[in-house]
Amino acid sequence: MPIPLFNSIASWILKKRVHQIELFIKYPHEVQEELLNNLLSKAQQTEMGMRYNFEAIKNYEDFRSQVPLSNYESVESQIERCRQGVQNIFWPTPIKWFAKSSGTTNSKSKFIPVSVESLEDCHYKAGKDMLSLYFNNNEDSQLLSGKCLRLGGSSELYNNNNSYFGDLSAIIIQNLPFWAELSSTPSNKTSLMGEWEIKMKAIVEESIPEKVTSLAGVPSWMMVLLQNVLEETGQKNISAIWPDAEVYFHGGVSFEPYRELYKNLFPKSKFQFYEIYNASEGFFAIQDRNDSDELLLMLDYGIFYEFIPFQPNSNVSNEKVIPLSKVELGINYAVVITTNAGLWRYQIGDTIRFTCLSPYRIQVTGRTKHHINAFGEELIIDNAEKALGKVCAKTKSIVSNYTAAPIFMEEGTKGAHEWIIEFEKAPESLTEFSTQLDLALQNENSDYEAKRSKNMTLINLKLHTARKDLFYDWHKRNKKLGGQNKVPRLSNSRTLLEELLEMNH
Secondary structure, rough: OOOHHHHHHHHHHHHHHHHHHHHHHHHHHHHHHHHHHHHHOOOOOOOOHHHHHHHHHHHHHHHHHOOOOEEEHHHHHHHHHHHHHOOOOOOOOOEEEEEOOOOOOOOOOOOEEEOHHHHHHHHHHHHHHHHHHHHOOOOOOOOHEEEEEOOOEOOEEEEEEEEEEOHHHHHHHHHHHHHHHEEEEEEHHHOOOHHHHHHHHHHHHOOOOEEEEEEEEOOOHHHHHHHHHHHHHHHHHHHHHOOOOOOEOOOOOOOHHHHHHHHHOOOOOOOOOEEEOOOOOOOOEOOOOOOOOOEEEOOOOOEEEEEOOOOOOOOHHHHHHHHHHHHHOOOOOEEEEEEEOOOEEEEEEEEEEEEEEEOEEEEEEEOOEEEEEOOOOEHHHHHHHHHHHHHHHHHHHHEEEEEEEEEEOOOOOOOEEEEEEEEEEEOOOOHHHHHHHHHHHHHHHHHHHHHHHHHHOOOOOOOEEEEOOOOHHHHHHOOOOOOOOOOOOOOOOHHHHHHHHHHHO
16 A cells, blocks of 8 residues: 555544544543443452442442542552452453553552553553544645654563563553554564664664654653764754654653753754653653644543642642542642543542533643642742743753752751752853742742741752763663663652762762
8 A cells, every 4th residue: 555545544544533532521521431331340240340340339439438539659569469360359341461660769660450441441542542643633644654762761571470561661562453563663672672782773773774754752761862863863853864754752851851852852843842741650642733842631532530739749639539520620639540540549649730610621741749848838849840841941951860858957058959960051040040939939929938038938049060971870770771761850758859969979
């Protein structure tokens, strides 16, 4: 089949899905209610279903009162039993795949169950929806006339009593239909290589000759790959190497610190950036409009959503949990999910904010454990990203990586925040950048502003410039190169900051 004809037929098929998306946009609460009933019905005879009497649950209020909130620590023992071969614990169909989700610092790995249903009806469905929404907004797209440059983690799969664990990207690639490899680069064999730096060289070698029309991966690691491509080819930007590239699908970390870097790499005026929101636990939201910073919450992926108004360091109470129908605009919510892989009322550790209620659109604001609240300032990642964006624009600088932590009060001293920033393009004056960042943080966060007022509790922040590749070297030292691995942006502990400062010198 000629490529233009294949491109036209495939894009037509993908656009048909848009009508189904419009259905859950029109009836969001009914779709979520029916989904919850189906999950409960299917899991009635599991250990979890019998323990909490799923059969007697008739509505959401029953569900909320009978089934407790959970997190990884509370279900770890059941997951370990499942990994040893015991089935029908929290989901009726056999589960043999576990997505290994490493902590962002030195915390031990989590093993998130991945069912056949979650692969088919969530992750793969989302991949097709990502293309469907893009084609719906870009009628003249030729995206399917070439290949997608995909970048997953260092993704080996390991056998454990006939159950398998590895990066989610490895599980997804391992189970893709054969024809999917034909539209992607690098090959499955290269994508599944375990040693990150060897794999990086292989990807560069394989992908440069290909006709790349789209890219997909975490911004921080994709940037490393693209810089290697430039070094190998001697070109000044990526558009010179892959002139047909038209969109980059990104997720995993905030795009704001990388936006200007990517605009320089893809200087074409019509090049698109599309954000997605996924994790080992599921695929949650997709940007559904060009040039938007909002994501459409996907409601028919086998995931039932609940939300908890989030306050740093506050206790989580079941009474505070609300369904989708009760959310409000502008409030920071911690996300709770019930899924077709057997996670029941599971707190994933992410925070989001609703920007629109019809349809339900969101922005990811951070992690429940990644904030600074040592002095009652309640600084979250969203505050930091917005402040940095404004200061970078004002000072014509570009940030590639950063983290921050508190300087705790001692006798006769006041507190402060301490930052270490790796610049791709440094400002002319670090002192001015520091002053402007402090002012921007006050503008974004009234609690921080109150603590800074007249240096009452906090004094001006302290800023260090990171040497080149400091954050990359930290990942390498901690065996966290590639994939979803990331340095926490904000922390109430100084452990990570002290380690980076020691490496910096």
